[in-house]
Amino acid sequence: xxxxDTCTAVGPGCPVEETLYGYYPNLGWNAFFVGFFGLxxxxxxxxxxxYRTWTYMIALCLGCAAEAAGYYGRVMMxxxxxxSIGFQIQICLLIISPAFxxxxxxxxLKHFALTFGESWSRLRPAWYTYIFISGDIISLVLQGAGxxxxxxxxxxxxxxxxxxxxxxxxxxxxxxxLSIFGYLLTxxxxxxxxxxxxxxxxxxxxxRSLKFRLFAGGVMVAYLAIYxxxxxxxxxxxxxxxxxxxxxxxxxxxxxxxxxxxxxxMLTLFHPGICFPVLGAKQAxxxxxxNRKDLxxxxxVEMLPQGTAYEPYAHRSV
Numbered sequence: 253x254x255x256x257d258t259c260t261a262v263g264p265g266c267p268v269e270e271t272l273y274g275y276y277p278n279l280g281w282n283a284f285f286v287g288f289f290g291l292x293x294x295x296x297x298x299x300x301x302x303y304r305t306w307t308y309m310i311a312l313c314l315g316c317a318a319e320a321a322g323y324y325g326r327v328m329m330x331x332x333x334x335x336s337i338g339f340q341i342q343i344c345l346l347i348i349s350p351a352f353x354x355x356x357x358x359x360x361l362k363h364f365a366l367t368f369g370e371s372w373s374r375l376r377p378a379w380y381t382y383i384f385i386s387g388d389i390i391s392l393v394l395q396g397a398g399x400x401x402x403x404x405x406x407x408x409x410x411x412x413x414x415x416x417x418x419x420x421x422x423x424x425x426x427x428x429x430l431s432i433f434g435y436l437l438t439x440x441x442x443x444x445x446x447x448x449x450x451x452x453x454x455x456x457x458x459x460r461s462l463k464f465r466l467f468a469g470g471v472m473v474a475y476l477a478i479y480x481x482x483x484x485x486x487x488x489x490x491x492x493x494x495x496x497x498x499x500x501x502x503x504x505x506x507x508x509x510x511x512x513x514x515x516x517x518m519l520t521l522f523h524p525g526i527c528f529p530v531l532g533a534k535q536a537x538x539x540x541x542x543n544r545k546d547l548x549x550x551x552x553v554e555m556l557p558q559g560t561a562y563e564p565y566a567h568r569s570v
Contacts, residue, residue, distance in 0.1 A: 257407055259334050271333040272407075274499040277326040281505050286327060288513060289320035292520050303525025303532040308356050315352030316516060322346035323509070340403040346508065347399045347419055347485075350478050351392040351426060353515055357478070358384035360471050360524075361437050363531045364444075368455050372443040374436060387429040394422030407493065416489060423485045430479050437475075458530070467527035470518035477518075481511040 259266035268276060293316035300309020322345035328338030358380065365377040375383070398418025405411035444451075448459060458464050484507035488497045497503065524531035 261332050261334050266334065268333050272339070272494055272498070273329075273333065273501070274494070275501055276333055277330045278501060278505070279327065279330045281509065282323045282326040282330065285323035285509050285513065286320050289316045289323065289516065292316045292516050293320060295520055296523075299520075299523050299525050303523070303529065305523075305525050305532040308359055308524060308531060311352050311356035311359070312516070312519060315349050315356070318345045318349035318352065319512060319516070322349060343403045344396065344399040347395045347423075348392055350481060350512055350515075351388050351395065353474070353512065353519070354426070354430065354478055355385055355388050356519055357471055357475055358388065358433060359531065360528075361433065361440065363524075363528070364437075364440060367458060367530050368444045368451060369447075372447060373440055380436070384429060384433055387425070391422045391426040391429065394418050394425060396422075398422060402493075412493070416493070420486065420489045423482055423489065427479070427482045427486070430475070430482065434475060434479070458528075463522075463527040467522045467524060470522035470527075474515035474518040477511040477515040481508055481515075484508065484511075 259270065262268050268274065293313050296309055296312040296316060300306060300313070322342045325338040325341030325343075325345065328335050329342070332338070361384075362377045362380040365373040365380070370377055395418070398415045398421070401415030402412050402419060403415070405415060444459075448456070451459065484503075488495070488504075491497050
């Protein structure tokens with residue numbers, strides 16, 4: 253009978269089955285995730301600077317960097333499943349990194365409301381950022397603190413249990429925040445669609461554009477992928493360390509790795525700098541000025557005497 257707590261490498265008396273996961277993490281999949289998230293971090297950094305989507309860039313870059321480092325920890329565990337440093341890296345970073353990616357998604361609702369109309373929004377646009385980013389930070393702190401405690405505590409200790417409970421609380425809180433966001437996003441989208449005839453010319457052009465529809469679809473896919481991952485994490489953690497679900501690598505790859513890969517792919521491939529430029533600082537000012545011109549033109553039409561034709565460019569004649 254081996255004592256896994258004293259083992260430092262696989263060998264006689266220290267079989268891989270006695271490790272927390274009970275397997276050698278798959279080198280191919282984990283190396284792929286390291287490369288994918290590392291590449292997406294670089295791409296989002298370049299696109300963020302190019303289109304000045306600063307907050308979105310920071311959220312995605314932090315999330316991708318944490319994911320890449322987390323999976324590198326699993327690559328280390330492929331060489332040695334008893335590697336405590338590799339374990340600590342992956343348990344801490346993979347639990348918190350989706351919170352950064354979620355922050356990028358939360359930013360979109362604010363800019364949807366600013367673009368298509370604040371009057372149909374349940375909250376002032378800025379409050380979406382305040383509420384959901386604050387909730388994301390709380391979730392991040394709970395999961396990060398819990399992951400740190402669980403990763404460094406002795407197996408079966410009260411400290412490890414505390415860390416696990418904090419991680420569970422953080423993930424559950426993240427699911428609650430995601431659920432509220434999903435409801436508000438769906439509600440605002442339906443209100444906008446029903447009143448699409450009342451949008452300004454600039455807003456109507458954006459709504460009808462293929463790029464915006466790809467961006468909106470990408471955000472929805474990313475949201476559902478992260479939501480699926482968070483729901484998966486709850487029973488995985490509540491089952492306890494070394495549980496059957498925690499030892500099931502194919503499910504981990506599918507519901508953790510692939511889901512976050514899909515989310516990052518959508519948010520990078522349909523980057524707002526390309527598909528929804530008003531989210532970036534460079535285009536937001538131009539759009540605001542254009543939208544004001546549309547509103548001024550509409551007001552001018554309403555003020556004309558009944559039966560008078562409106563000629564928008566007549567005043568430009570020389």
